[in-house]
Amino acid sequence: MSRDKLSNCKKCYQATILSDKSYALINMNIKKFRYMNYAYGKKEADKILQVIKKTIQNFLADDEIIVRGEADNFFLLVSYISKKDFEKKWLIELVDLIFDIDNHYIHHNIYTSFGIYFIDSKEVKFEDALEKAQFCRLMSNSLDRRVFSYEIYEQSTYDEYMHTCYLEEYTAKANERGAYRVYIQPKIDLKTRKIIGGEALLRLLDHEKLLPASEFIPMLNKNGYVRIMDYYVFKSVVAALKERINQGKKNVRVSVNISNSFFKQDDYVREYSKVIKEYDMDTRYLEVEFMENINVHKGALKENIRAFHDMGICCSLDDFGNGFSNFEVLKECDLDVIKIDRCFFIEEMNDLNKEILRTIIHLIKTIGMKVIAEGVERKEDVDFLTSIGCDAVQGFYFYKPLPMEEFFALIDDSDTL
Secondary structure, eight states: OOHHHHHHHHHHHHHHTTSSSEEEEEEEEETTTHHHHHHHOHHHHHHHHHHHHHHHHHHSOTTOEEEEOSTTEEEEEEEESOHHHIIIIIHHHHHHHHHTOSOTTTTTOOOEEEEEEEOOOTTOOHHHHHHHHHHHHHTOTTTTSSSOEEEEOOHHHHHHHHHHHHHHHHHHHTTTTTOEEEEEEEEEETTTOOEEEEEEEEEEEETTEEEOHHHHHHHHHHHTTHHHHHHHHHHHHHHHHHHHHHTTOOOOEEEEEEOGGGGGSTTHHHHHHHHHHHHTOOGGGEEEEEETTOOSOHHHHHHHHHHHHHTTOEEEEEEETSSSOOHHHHHHSOOSEEEEOGGGGSSOOOHHHHHHHHHHHHHHHHTTOEEEEESOOOHHHHHHHHHTTOOEEESTTTOOOEEHHHHHHHHTSGGGO
16 A cells, blocks of 8 residues: 555544544455466556545445555545444445446456454554454465455454464474473273383473374474474484393383385485494384375385385384275385274274274284274273274373383383383
8 A cells, every 4th residue: 555545544544533423443355366467457447446536435334435545455434333233234244235247347256355354442553454454365265266255353363373384493493492292192902901112202391381293283284394203203203212122121012103205215225224224223123104194105104114014114004084084095005014094992892883893803803914993081992992992092091192202111020011
């Protein structure tokens, strides 16, 4: 917005919010208007914007204003009585009016997005109100769709956005700051009820508080940093296990996760192999877990499984049963262990779920693979899994994930092995 337009809009804003009426500041944008600039030329496109502005101006009350900002952005200052009526009636009427403009370029072929900030205090500065209107428009989930869209400013949306941006920055720098931690959740043999292994899990420390994995792992997947952290966990586990071997202490097999991003770098198996050679590691204590929803050609998965097997590392498929379980992977890939997803145990199992689980476990064991169930928290689920031949479980019923040092202290207790 030019300085003159900004100044005039600011004066109107300051005058209107002092009145007894309630006002909203709106940022409106024409979706994909760049196409019209390219298709019809900037001169013709500018005429279209003038028609749109005039149409809206005629729709507004005398004390309401519309200002055109940069390109195809508009700012409106309008009064309202009821937020509900404003949202369900006034806005829809305006959208329909714009959609029906009698212009052969845009008639029934124009779509708008709106960011609406209901001015909730006379103390709110114009610049802040303007920023909030623009912010919430850009936060609309349907902004990129070829439909009318709008978003009303909420403080919670802003807070969530700021937290997401903070996490995006923090997760990238946390490794240098030493903020990541390796936790291990014990795996329990259902026959002996002893610890037979563990799954290494990444945790993130933020101001002395551990963040839930569900909060930062998606961010690592989004920015691709998860591949580096997978490697960090693997190397940390190998170093800890090797130290225990050197000290003559007991060990169990510890698994590490392999994410989809692993397959986007050709030499990653070699990087893992280098760690094995560097530590001269006894690989019978290592396992890699591939995600069930892993999105790669099964040929690439088979090749990587073979490579890990050549190193003597056990391979498992994680989260089986969550989504569209790929039975072709069971048939084609030489896996050692299948992990049943926690989704089966979130709620108390009914007869149908029990029969499904019984069939799945029977199938997996028939083709020569071990079965472990994760996310198990109830005694009745442990008893049922034992009765149908599941080999092992992990979950809060026995143990929560533990700091790596506590996990190894636990297995040093001879009664647990």
